[in-house]
Amino acid sequence: MHWYAYTVAGWLMLVGSFGIVRSRDLVHAVVSLSVAQSGTYVLLLAVGYQSGAPAPVFAGGPAPSTRVVDPVVQAMALTDIVVSATVTALLLALSIQVHARHRTVDPDALTRLRG
Amino acid sequence: MSRTVRLVMFGVAAAVLAPLFGLAIAGAPPFGTASHPYRDLAVAAALRNATANVVSSINFDQRGLDTLVEETILLASVVGATIVLRASTGDVRRELAGDDRALAAVTLVSVAVLPGTLLIGLDVVVHGHLTPGGGFQGGVVLATGLHLLYLASRYETLERLRPLHWYRWSEGLSTAAFGGIGVGGLATGAGFLANVLPHGSFADLLSGGTVPLLNIAVGVAVAGGVVVLLAQFLDQALRIASERDGKG
Amino acid sequence: MNTILIGAALTLVALGGAAVAGTAEPGRQAVTLSLFGLALAVLFFVLQAPDVALSQIAVGTAVVPLMVMLAVRKIDRNPP
């Protein structure tokens, strides 16, 4: 269990990147990229976890004390999620235009930018 | 490069990196450790500023600069997607096909759910400094809630209720408000993005100083931004066709 | 108990990620992505990160898959 969470984080990064490498469709590549990014959330939250500690929200919850799960990594993961979603939106928009101009989204068929 | 060469190359790289990563995590503190030095400081700081949701305190007070930049990224992406998906020469606006009309049952459910969703969104924004959630989560809920209108009736109804430049304005203005509150902190001499308002008493609706204000600014910015983003995609999928397409 | 929950959620996420990257057809990928997003949200809840889990539900299971679906619909509408 100790290293399982970190391993899953690395696995997501690897499997997402592998998805891009073997992709035959740019939309698929963009979605795979977001899988790779989800590895970063898992890593951050795993780093900040403390066994048996409650969430760092005190209203109506636990009495204020520092024995809570690390809120800093949660704030980072939140920022990360927003960034990921907006960049994914931009990438999908670009994919739509690639298709409109090239009539294909297969990377193997997009051969104009060479050399 | 051929597909095989590409996959082999990636495989070689992965074969080097996977064991290195393994060694690295073997040197990390065990999962569930009790030692979190930054956490200790951050929780104390949040309590000092009477912000019950420590994550909100970090996002909007302690590390507010990160969030300001995050809102700016959202703005850049929304403007970017608007530019990339703008109608270009050769594009024509299609009439909507008949199947874009919704079923009566769906309409009923959506109309019933819509006000509740909007209320939940507002609630999540306003209580962001107290309970889980905040401007970002609430903003997304508000934006998606508005799109229930599309399920509820026809795309035209949504289009009429969605003068896009309003949403773009609200996004721009609220991002500017975030930056402006930051500059306000500078002007008082307390520092950029400093929490200069009275902190109130712990766990009250009016507590946390600037945190709830920034939460609201982010809520408006995110709601506006997501509406504009989804609008670009919906327009592309439903409305815009290229002259070069067949019957489409 | 909590350890078991976390382990199960992690396994679900690991499998889900592989499934999303392995789904070759982007139309179906929007669905697997949404389910994967849900699995991540569950994981974040059991890791005591309700703020992150809420964002993940709003973004990862709703908005992003919706955009993927719309992009796929636009692309499929105009075959080469």
Place this chain on the structure above:
Amino acid sequence: MSRSALAPLAVVAPILAACVVLVAGRRAPRLVIDVLATATAAGVAATTGFLAASTLGGRAVTWSGGWSPVGGRSVGVVLVADPLGAGLACLAGLLTAVAMLYSWRYLASLQAHYHTLVLLFLAGLVGFALTGDLFNMFVFFELMGAAAYALTALRIEEPDSVQGGLTFAVINSLGAYLSLMGVGLIYARTGELGLARIGRALGGQRADALVIVAFVLVVTGFLVKAAVAPMHFWLADAHAVAPAPICVLMSGVMVELGVYAVARVYTTAFAGVLPGGVLRTALLVPGLLTVTVGSGMCLIQRHIKRLLAYSTIAHTGLFVVAFAVLTPGSVAGAALYVLGHAGIKGALFLVTGLLLDRFGSVDERDLFGRGSRRDPGGWFFLAGGVALAGAPPLGPGIGKAVAEDAAGRAGYPWLVAAFVVGSAVTGGAVLRAGLRVFLGLGHPPQPPASETQGSGEQPETPSLVRAVPRTMLAAIVLLLLAGALPGVVPPLWVAAGRAARMFLDRTGYAGQTLDAAPPTPVAPLPGLGWTTTGVVLGLVSVTLAVAVALLGVYRPRRAGWRGPVRSPAPVELLHRLHSGHVGDYVAWLFLGVAVVGALIAVPLLAGR
């Protein structure tokens, strides 16, 4: 208001201006938008320029949110302006102002959206240069990215444009996510995000696998941005398709900020744990590879923007090599080189943009002999080629000379060859293109099969232009002057020397940032400037460049007049490796990470 207010103002001013432009853009006349955007960029340049000059006596530290550290620790995000960082921010402001001047009344169909994105891009560049926090660096990195991706793909009617933008975005985002993994790992070890805090926490520790992997992952994103081989592929695709003024920003400062970030993160956070010798090898190997690939590809291009893009890759390789020497002299050389390169390369891109607007092509073969001898652009282009080759007494020349001198003193005299050859080949390629296009010398080149052509593109102005607008010419002249200046202003050399010393001073950085310690005075670096060797090596480079250019122009034909010439095998291979395939680029990216990782991990972990 104290000096510490200036850094956050320089970041937030372009953001606020972008919001104003976005909201007012539909109503306000174009002239107002143009003036507002240009003035904002100039204001940022003035502010950060003042910061750069005033911080020579000590860094300006700003804790955002007013969270000043207690006992050396704080929960806030810190901006640390030192002469090098603020100088780069100032460069970003200047280049943006010039790019805005060039784009006066340009890309009219986009309304104010173009200005909004450029201003947000500027905010990202400035923030990235000034921040002293690792996670904040990632956020600014993404801001630079999001704006740059959209700006690259601005001309959506061009098939290449959207494809280049997408490739750029996928590769850079993946790099950023790998960086964030590294941030997570280093946070796991130290519980810190501030660079100075991480430096203190790691100082004196043993470099174990976690620290090594964290460092390698963190710098991966920056190496991708710096287009260090084999992670450089995206750059040529993006620069070839981006509008010319955007190329000025990307080539002149964004790519250089990648190198800067590697250097910043190493010197402030990791220098106490990773030995300099190991880092030097890990940077010299990819750096020299970058110089080789960049100059080789530059030489065999006919698409002029791609040619310039590969020249940027080669020069970035030289900046990496210069930093890898890790002495104050080499860092000062790199800083001066970056300044000179930004001006000259920017001017070259803008002249190429003019070619596109006039002839609808940037293809060396298409344009053969079409430029007129009376066209000032042609002479600017040729002058740019000579300057790029390192001609004394111009900006790139002084940077090259100082870096060569430092490499020799540090015991790496053989690195001089890389500087001479790299600048000669890229300068020669530019000269060759200029001689053919503007003077019509030699025979038109024959087309091999597998390369990007540059013909049949849409101009960036509404229609092909006849007379060049004065604003565009003014922008080009300004950039050429800015590129020449560092070579003839001795105070700038002194400042660069002191800036470099401060940049490498880890203890001083941490003391001023965390303990509000008084600044330690920095003595100037002796003997920094033009030396006889420097001038001679500069002249050698220029002679070689002219030889390369003339050889390219008057090369004896291998095949007859019929049919295309087959390129020699290595050239063909180089062309093929740059496949434009996003999957290939990701595979190369991981291979690059593996190589850098192995170069650092093997010497440190083997034998334990």
